[in-house]
């Protein structure tokens with residue numbers, strides 16, 4: 341048998357020097373973000389209580405390439421470039437002619453892709469004299485990454501952690517505390533937003549939307565001491581993640597293959613954009629024929645069942661109004677295990693690409709994702725987080741479809757995090773205690789009826 345490589349590594353000098361900004365490549369400009377009170381487009385003055393000017397600039401930038409500061413590249417060197425692997429053993433287990441490649445972001449110190457944006461966000465806040473950051477976290481990956489980044493740059497970090505995750509993932513909380521962060525279960529008694537939810541729903545297990553309201557309020561009322569950091573959704577966050585796709589493209593050149601399909605899971609859209617936007621550029625500007633597929637949970641189907649409309653980014657209506665595929669800001673998803681995919685909306689960039697038919701979207705039920713996770717773990721040896729297990733489920737569908745059609749197909753996906761803190765979810769699955777949640781149409785209809793009305 342010929343010597344077949346399965347791992348493709350780049351030297352540290354190959355860490356990208358620039359982030360790729362997709363905005364100038366979009367067929368039409370992104371819809372403006374609106375002020376939640378006046379419903380007029382927001383300007384820098386509206387955002388400056390929450391974000392440093394450098395990030396506000398990146399949010400609306402039309403430059404195609406933005407230089408990565410040396411201080412941030414120094415941090416990236418702790419784990420980047422991440423490896424690209426070929427899942428030969430999975431291919432064999434599936435008896436498929438398809439080639440399956442994955443980019444493994446779980447090698448970062450936080451175990452996921454989130455540190456790619458946490459590091460620059462902490463850097464720019466520090467550079468503008470901010471004392472600390474507030475944020476929310478769902479599954480805990482973002483809170484962990486931001487805690488690490490704040491430590492690296494000497495910032496305080498206050499995390500509002502969705503209560504269901506706080507209870508299900510105590511060790512994620514301890515990790516954040518190890519890096520010096522203060523962690524509250526959300527909804528909490530600390531903020532008006534938290535107190536008003538608790539008054540109506542004392543047993544609330546929380547949601548990302550509620551935790552965002554709390555973290556935004558805590559920053560906005562701090563008199564400039566704290567600013568707010570978001571781990572996904574925003575344009576600058578998606579842009580910071582493009583180091584993933586840029587590296588993957590270089591690594592694929594080493595393999596001699598080019599992807600027919602690129603797959604990523606979507607919660608807010610950042611890891612998907614991280615791997616996918618490079619290929620959006622390839623498709624739009626270099627005429628490449630590549631399908632780019634976003635995979636979401638059937639229990640939180642923003643793209644596949646939501647509506648493309650203006651909605652609040654949070655539950656209390658304090659965050660700006662964004663045009664996005666949404667299930668409604670009041671949406672509280674059932675407590676399925678992919679905590680990072682439980683957001684009611686979606687990144688504006690991902691929504692525009694979907695609306696324009698440049699990317700595709702599919703949904704998968706929870707049990708399929710764990711079945712896929714086990715197949716992957718048994719053949720590749722890595723236990724994936726529940727979120728990228730959605731991508732793996734779709735990769736398996738693609739590989740089996742290729743087998744059925746007798747087609748060679750090259751598949752690339754983003755394995756955006758490992759599942760070492762998700763053993764409770766695996767235990768529930770192995771014990772037969774997990775079920776599928778299909779979001780009821782009448783609940784979606786009710787949420788749609790309460791969307792804010794915006795005159796076009």
Ligand SMILES: *Cc1c(COP(=O)(O)O)cnc(C)c1O
Pocket residue numbers: 452453454481482571572573605606607608609610611612680681725727728756757758
């Ligand atoms: C946060 C997270 C997600 C969901 O967020 P995106 O912005 O959609 O990437 C998915 N997977 C992992 C491992 C995460 O940490």
